[in-house]
Amino acid sequence: xxxLLEIEQLEVGFGATAAVRGASLAVERGETHCLVGExxxxxxxxxxxxxxxxxxxxxRQAKRLxxxxxxxxxxxxxxxxxxxxxRMAMIFQEPMTxxxxxxxxxxxxxxxxxxxxxxxxxxxxDRAADLLARVGITAPGLRLGQFPHQLSGGLRQRVMIAxxxxxxxxxxxxxxxxxxxxxxxxxxxxxxxxxLQRDLGLGMLLITHDLGIVARxxxxxxxxxxxxxxxxxxxxxxxxxxxxxxxxxLLRCVPIPGKVARDSPLGSIPGTVPRIGPGFEGCGFRDRCxxxxxxxxxxxxxxxxGATHEYLCRLTA
Amino acid sequence: MLRFFVRRLIxxxxxxxxxxxxxxxxxxLSGDLAISIAGPNATxxxxxxxxxxxxxxxxxxxxYFDWVGRALTGDLGDSYFxxxxxxxxxxxxxxxxxxxxxxxxxxxLAVSLPLGILAAVRENTVLDRLVQMVAVIGQAxxxxxxxxxxxxxxxxxxxxxxSGTGSWQHYVMPGIVLAFSAIPALTRLTRAGMIxxxxxxxxxxxxxxxxxxxxxxxxxxxxxxxIPVVAIAAVALGxxxxxxxxxxxxxxxxxxxxxxxxxxxxxDFPVVQAVVMVLAVIYVALTTIADxxxxxxxxxxxxx
Numbered sequence: 001x002x003x004l005l006e007i008e009q010l011e012v013g014f015g016a017t018a019a020v021r022g023a024s025l026a027v028e029r030g031e032t033h034c035l036v037g038e039x040x041x042x043x044x045x046x047x048x049x050x051x052x053x054x055x056x057x058x059x060r061q062a063k064r065l066x067x068x069x070x071x072x073x074x075x076x077x078x079x080x081x082x083x084x085x086x087r088m089a090m091i092f093q094e095p096m097t098x099x100x101x102x103x104x105x106x107x108x109x110x111x112x113x114x115x116x117x118x119x120x121x122x123x124x125x126d127r128a129a130d131l132l133a134r135v136g137i138t139a140p141g142l143r144l145g146q147f148p149h150q151l152s153g154g155l156r157q158r159v160m161i162a163x164x165x166x167x168x169x170x171x172x173x174x175x176x177x178x179x180x181x182x183x184x185x186x187x188x189x190x191x192x193x194x195x196l197q198r199d200l201g202l203g204m205l206l207i208t209h210d211l212g213i214v215a216r217x218x219x220x221x222x223x224x225x226x227x228x229x230x231x232x233x234x235x236x237x238x239x240x241x242x243x244x245x246x247x248x249x250l251l252r253c254v255p256i257p258g259k260v261a262r263d264s265p266l267g268s269i270p271g272t273v274p275r276i277g278p279g280f281e282g283c284g285f286r287d288r289c290x291x292x293x294x295x296x297x298x299x300x301x302x303x304x305x306g307a308t309h310e311y312l313c314r315l316t317a
Numbered sequence: 318m319l320r321f322f323v324r325r326l327i328x329x330x331x332x333x334x335x336x337x338x339x340x341x342x343x344x345x346l347s348g349d350l351a352i353s354i355a356g357p358n359a360t361x362x363x364x365x366x367x368x369x370x371x372x373x374x375x376x377x378x379x380x381y382f383d384w385v386g387r388a389l390t391g392d393l394g395d396s397y398f399x400x401x402x403x404x405x406x407x408x409x410x411x412x413x414x415x416x417x418x419x420x421x422x423x424x425x426l427a428v429s430l431p432l433g434i435l436a437a438v439r440e441n442t443v444l445d446r447l448v449q450m451v452a453v454i455g456q457a458x459x460x461x462x463x464x465x466x467x468x469x470x471x472x473x474x475x476x477x478x479x480s481g482t483g484s485w486q487h488y489v490m491p492g493i494v495l496a497f498s499a500i501p502a503l504t505r506l507t508r509a510g511m512i513x514x515x516x517x518x519x520x521x522x523x524x525x526x527x528x529x530x531x532x533x534x535x536x537x538x539x540x541x542x543x544i545p546v547v548a549i550a551a552v553a554l555g556x557x558x559x560x561x562x563x564x565x566x567x568x569x570x571x572x573x574x575x576x577x578x579x580x581x582x583x584x585d586f587p588v589v590q591a592v593v594m595v596l597a598v599i600y601v602a603l604t605t606i607a608d609x610x611x612x613x614x615x616x617x618x619x620x621x
Contacts, residue, residue: 053524055516056440077530085526092525097518101617102540112526147616163526 002069004029004171004203005050005088009063012042012049012227018278019045019058021227027171030201032194034214034235036250037224040273043207044093046224047173050205051090052080068170086116089164093176095157099148105132105159106144113166124166131162135192154185161192165200172197173205178213190217211254215239220308223247226273226284233309243303243311245289283313291315318612318619325608329601336597337388341381343593344586353584354397371397388594394587398580403591406576411595413482414572417564418557420488421495422550429500430546433507434534437542440512448504456501464494464567480569491568495561499553506549510542517541544611551607555600 003026012020020042027033035043049060052075065073067088072080084090092098100108109131110124119127125144132140135158148156157177164172174193178186194217197204208214214221214235222232223244231244242248252267271288283300286292295314304310344350351368352359359367368374372383387394393403436448467490472479478487514520515538523537562574573592580588612618 051525053521081524081527081529083527084524085528090525092518092522094518098522100519100523100537100541102615103537111528111532115526115528115532149617160522 002066003027004068005205006064006066007046007050007062008065010046010049010065011061012045012054013059013278014055014057016277018276018280019227020049021276021280021284023224023227023229025222025229025232027203027205028220029170029203030197031219032197032204032206032217034218034221035205035207035224036209036211036214036221038209038273041224042227043209043224044175047090047175047205047207051084051088051173052077053084053090082116085112085164085169086167087169088171088173089167089169090173090175091157091160091164091177093179095153095160095177095180098160099156101148104145104147105151109144109159109163109166112163116167127166128162131165132159134165135159135162135196136188137162153181154189157181157185157189158192161189161196165196168200169202171203171205173207175207176209177206178208178210193217211250223250226276228284228312230285230313231311233305233311237306237309241305241309243305243309243315244285244313245291245315246285247311321612321619322609325605329605332601333594333598336601337385337594338381340590340593340597341384344589345377347584350584350586384590388591393591393594396580396585396588398583398585399588403587406588407573407591407595410571410573410576413570414558414561414565414574416488417491417495417561417570417572418554420492421557421561422499422554424492424496425499425503425553426550428496429503430507432500433504433546434511434539436504436508437511437515438534445508448508452501452504455497458497460494460498461563461567463497464491464564467493468567482570487568487570491561491564491570494564494567495557498557498560499550502549503546503553506546507542510545511538514538514542540614544614547610547614548604548607551603555596555603558599559596 005027007026008024010020010023011018023042023046025033025035035046037043045054045058048054049058049062050065050072052060052072054060060073062073065071067083072083075083099105106125106128109128110121113119113124113127114121128144129140132143137143137155137158143151143155143159148159151159161177177193178189181189190213193204193206196202197217206213206217218235220233221235221238222229223238223246224230225246231238231242231247233241238247239251242251246269249267249269253269255266269288274284274287276284281299282297283289283292286296289296300312300314302310302312303316351364351371351373354371355364355367372380375383384394391404393407395401396403396406399406432448432451436445439445468479471477471490477490478484479490481487511534520533520538523533528537558573560574561570561572562578564570565572565575566578573596577589577592579585580592
């Protein structure tokens with residue numbers, strides 16, 4: 001059985017910048033797949049490219065881009081619009097600005113259902129109220145009639161999640177859904193997403209730069225660096241046996257209770273993600289890598305560790 | 318919402334009071350009214366008689382409060398030149414100017430909204446540049462000249478009447494000319510608002526929901542882009558009503574603009590004061606309506 005979402009050799013460019021360079025990953029049905037990496041590594045662009053929501057000037061190209069086994073790279077805007085909000089939904093990093101200030105919560109939630117399903121307005125309102133209750137919003141009837149500016153950031157993100165679920169999608173892409181929220185609210189939203197994913201059997205592509213989140217909710221992790229997926233493994237494998245020097249560096253930056261000694265200083269990775277133009281060869285991490293040598297400037301091999309763990313590096317162990 | 322409305326109303330009243338005072342002061346500043354009413358061949362005795370007859374010998378403060386008091390009860394005084402009630406004059410001329418202004422605004426909106434949306438959707442293409450160029454040319458074109466050009470092209474061929482107010486066709490050409498004064502600003506504002514709205518997060522959400530292009534553009538983006546357009550459209554209509562003097566002259570439309578022009582020349586100060594006041598009240602009413610419309614469009618304004 002094919003994966004829910006397959007991305008193979010995705011390339012996205014903006015002008016003279018290559019934002020995504022041959023990224024590949026697959027999200028299985030009913031699994032939470034975390035895409036991690038630091039700011040600017042191409043996580044969000046990958047998600048937007050899948051939804052075909054790239055900002056103007058973005059060029060997308062992929063060897064294979066398939067949803068439920070069907071090619072979506074060749075779909076025109078109309079065909080893609082029929083999938084979006086319907087079988088694949090997305091929530092964003094900015095809950096404060098992602099809802100239209102001019103329309104009520106109810107109107108924005110019902111319109112997505114009525115766009116994709118032939119249902120009467122009253123039935124759409126009922127479903128919206130059910131979902132608001134389901135995402136932990138009290139007094140859904142009241143909230144449906146309110147405008148976004150009357151809700152807090154955490155509530156707005158819950159509304160976004162409920163709205164994304166209106167058409168019972170198979171895939172939910174969540175682009176750093178908790179980054180803009182208070183820490184306490186972050187935990188609530190995350191628990192909610194994990195629970196909904198389990199209850200509804202959602203395939204979820206969760207983008208984050210927070211390895212703590214990954215450890216808690218992910219079944220599978222892909223680590224992205226400078227537009228490439230440099231390592232991909234089940235969560236247990238990745239935390240137990242990181243292979244790529246970048247993944248190792250990332251894990252050293254995070255205090256993991258029981259794993260990191262209390263008094264030892266946390267690690268850091270010197271430097272920043274480079275801006276890479278088209279025609280770049282070799283490993284994008286080599287300028288920041290302790291193990292880099294001349295061979296890193298040419299094509300890097302993809303190595304396999306067992307059936308579900310692979311990474312992109314010349315190092316073998 | 319009620320508090321918002323009451324506050325807007327108080328501001329509107331204050332502005333009206335200010336403009337009434339200015340209208341009164343400015344007519345007094347234009348020279349000795351008694352001398353100019355009496356005419357160039359009048360003797361000192363004639364001037365004194367005029368001054369007494371029209372109450373111009375009383376203290377200025379008394380004249381002011383007298384005028385304001387009467388104006389509040391709807392009594393705008395008598396015209397010296399037309400020998401009739403000012404209120405009657407206005408009632409006769411206002412419909413012409415109002416019709417002209419509304420026709421002008423409707424034409425302006427019918428042209429600038431589609432053009433602005435089109436330019437925004439095709440941002441930085443040849444079409445966008447062309448729209449902007451047309452807007453600049455429209456802005457630079459003097460209205461009397463455009464009026465004459467239209468007369469030559471449309472009027473002399475008998476397609477549209479050139480002057481007068483006999484039928485609705487009489488308002489088409491002057492309406493087009495008036496509209497041209499507002500089209501450049503409204504087009505640019507619509508374009509800028511749409512470009513900003515289209516790059517916003519909620520439009521990305523709307524696209525992520527798989528909504529149709531029409532719904533994204535017209536329901537989600539235009540609703541937000543329209544807010545500044547509504548405000549400027551109200552100002553433009555006020556400007557058309559007050560600034561149609563030239564157009565009313567060119568097309569021989571006997572509206573309020575024409576009346577103001579005649580009265581200023583004759584120093585018919587009760588008429589001038591009344592015209593300024595009525596136009597100011599209309600202008601204030603229009604901007605207040607625009608504020609309320611905006612509160613309907615943008616729920617966030619209702620709590621402001």
